[in-house]
Amino acid sequence: MIVIKRIQIGEADLFKRMRLESLRDAPYAFSSTYESALRRSAESWQEQADSTAQGTDRATYIVFSDNSPIGIAALYRIARQADVGEVIQVWVAPEYRGKGVARDLMDAVFKWASKNRFHTIQATITEGNTRALKFYRKYGFTIANEISVDSSDDIVLVREVESEFS
Numbered sequence: 227m228i229v230i231k232r233i234q235i236g237e238a239d240l241f242k243r244m245r246l247e248s249l250r251d252a253p254y255a256f257s258s259t260y261e262s263a264l265r266r267s268a269e270s271w272q273e274q275a276d277s278t279a280q281g282t283d284r285a286t287y288i289v290f291s292d293n294s295p296i297g298i299a300a301l302y303r304i305a306r307q308a309d310v311g312e313v314i315q316v317w318v319a320p321e322y323r324g325k326g327v328a329r330d331l332m333d334a335v336f337k338w339a340s341k342n343r344f345h346t347i348q349a350t351i352t353e354g355n356t357r358a359l360k361f362y363r364k365y366g367f368t369i370a371n372e373i374s375v376d377s378s379d380d381i382v383l384v385r386e387v388e389s390e391f392s
């Protein structure tokens with residue numbers, strides 16, 4: 227059975243485990259590296275995990291299959307644009323891809339966003355990550371690179387948060 231839960235205070239080890247698994251499995255998808263993540267202190271993991279466990283600006287969601295964590299996604303409010311959030315750290319374990327798990331995870335993120343006054347969600351996809359691009363477009367995101375201040379070839383996608391999620 228698939229269950230999706232917001233990370234809670236004190237679950238830094240779970241967060242660390244999921245980040246390390248995703249960085250090791252899909253280094254092409256993220257700007258940070260497995261090696262740099264390995265060097266982070268326990269306090270650094272705890273501070274980041276706990277900052278998303280409460281409040282209305284950040285949330286990390288973990289997907290469990292029969293109590294084993296198999297996916298992660300986080301939403302962070304953008305400081306200078308109060309109603310815009312960035313979905314980051316999105317990863318589903320390879321054996322659970324193509325099964326609707328990523329869609330369910332994104333639904334959880336959008337539902338939380340809708341309840342917490344986000345109007346738009348953006349995502350940045352690294353160049354060549356065609357599978358993620360296909361997934362986000364299928365989910366209703368559209369390309370909006372003009373709002374990016376990044377000069378790389380990353381693709382910025384946006385989707386409005388609709389009331390259907392509230």
Ligand SMILES: CC(C)(COP(=O)(O)OP(=O)(O)OC[C@H]1O[C@@H](n2cnc3c(N)ncnc32)[C@H](O)[C@@H]1OP(=O)(O)O)[C@@H](O)C(=O)NCCC(=O)NCCS
Nearest residue numbers: 252255316317318323324325328350351356357358360361
């Ligand atoms: C991105 C991710 C969460 C999407 O979840 P998913 O379960 O793979 O998504 P889906 O299978 O529903 O959608 C992906 C689409 O790409 C297609 N696809 C599969 N392999 C592909 C490939 N090598 N190249 C291009 N498209 C591919 C799938 O068939 C599917 O399209 P379809 O529904 O029309 O058949 C997951 O692939 C993942 O964790 N990837 C590694 C981490 C990552 O890239 N994260 C995104 C960071 S922005």
